[in-house]
Amino acid sequence: MRQDHIEGKIVEGRLGEFHRDVHALTYDSDRLERAYDKHAENYDEFLMELAGDGTSGCSHYTTLFFSKYVPRQKGMRILDAGVGTGIGGVELINLGYNPLSIVGVDLSSKMLEQAKKRGIYQELHYARFPETKEIFQPDEFDAVLCAGGFSHAAMPESAMVEFVRVTRPGGFIVFSVRKSVYDKSDSAITAMIKLLQREGSWDIVAQECGKYLPADGVQAVYFACQVL
Numbered sequence: 001m002r003q004d005h006i007e008g009k010i011v012e013g014r015l016g017e018f019h020r021d022v023h024a025l026t027y028d029s030d031r032l033e034r035a036y037d038k039h040a041e042n043y044d045e046f047l048m049e050l051a052g053d054g055t056s057g058c059s060h061y062t063t064l065f066f067s068k069y070v071p072r073q074k075g076m077r078i079l080d081a082g083v084g085t086g087i088g089g090v091e092l093i094n095l096g097y098n099p100l101s102i103v104g105v106d107l108s109s110k111m112l113e114q115a116k117k118r119g120i121y122q123e124l125h126y127a128r129f130p131e132t133k134e135i136f137q138p139d140e141f142d143a144v145l146c147a148g149g150f151s152h153a154a155m156p157e158s159a160m161v162e163f164v165r166v167t168r169p170g171g172f173i174v175f176s177v178r179k180s181v182y183d184k185s186d187s188a189i190t191a192m193i194k195l196l197q198r199e200g201s202w203d204i205v206a207q208e209c210g211k212y213l214p215a216d217g218v219q220a221v222y223f224a225c226q227v228l
């Protein structure tokens with residue numbers, strides 16, 4: 001494996017370049033924005049290749065997990081955090097969350113341009129978690145979905161605190177964490193998941209390790225948390 005290739009079996013070609021652009025050891029939201037802007041047009045294709053099983057990989061498996069725990073309600077309001085090109089919205093509709101009101105947030109304007117083309121999002125915001133306090137009111141969502149956000153030096157753990165703030169009591173927060181990120185002994189993401197449970201902000205209703213990007217050999221730990 002190349003020294004600067006942080007995770008995944010696929011090291012060469014366009015996918016290898018995508019990996020090295022989006023993954024880093026330290027968080028820099030400007031760098032992340034440039035990386036996703038650069039690959040936005042090919043992102044859906046890349047995800048299908050990294051999954052290699054005919055699904056959209058992380059989007060598919062996170063929304064499938066979401067559907068096991070979050071009740072379908074007419075007109076429910078869902079926040080798609082790190083919406084990317086909006087594959088999550090398509091998956092939710094296919095899973096029977098319809099009609100629904102989905103709001104997407106992303107730090108890459110080019111990813112948001114792709115999501116806008118789908119015509120299924122009620123609102124799309126160019127913003128960086130956790131800096132969304134001026135956009136969202138407390139308790140305004142029934143559920144938050146964050147598929148693929150918690151990766152190597154990607155969405156910061158403080159985003160979870162913001163998810164709790166914007167979700168109504170009894171609502172759900174469902175997200176994936178790459179298994180290698182979750183398993184790191186000094187993982188800030190893992191520490192935050194446990195802290196929010198300990199301090200009574202949420203109850204972890206389900207936690208499951210499973211497929212994420214099968215062709216790339218990457219697994220994730222999925223969480224469904226209910227806001228208290």
Ligand SMILES: C[S@@+](CC[C@H](N)C(=O)[O-])C[C@H]1O[C@@H](n2cnc3c(N)ncnc32)[C@H](O)[C@@H]1O
Nearest residue numbers: 036059082083084106107108128129147148155
């Ligand atoms: C791996 S992609 C997943 C996209 C989409 N959820 C999916 O399932 O295909 C992660 C996305 O999160 C966005 N992102 C990362 N950190 C973020 C932050 N702090 N605030 C908002 N978006 C962020 C990235 O720009 C990227 O579009």
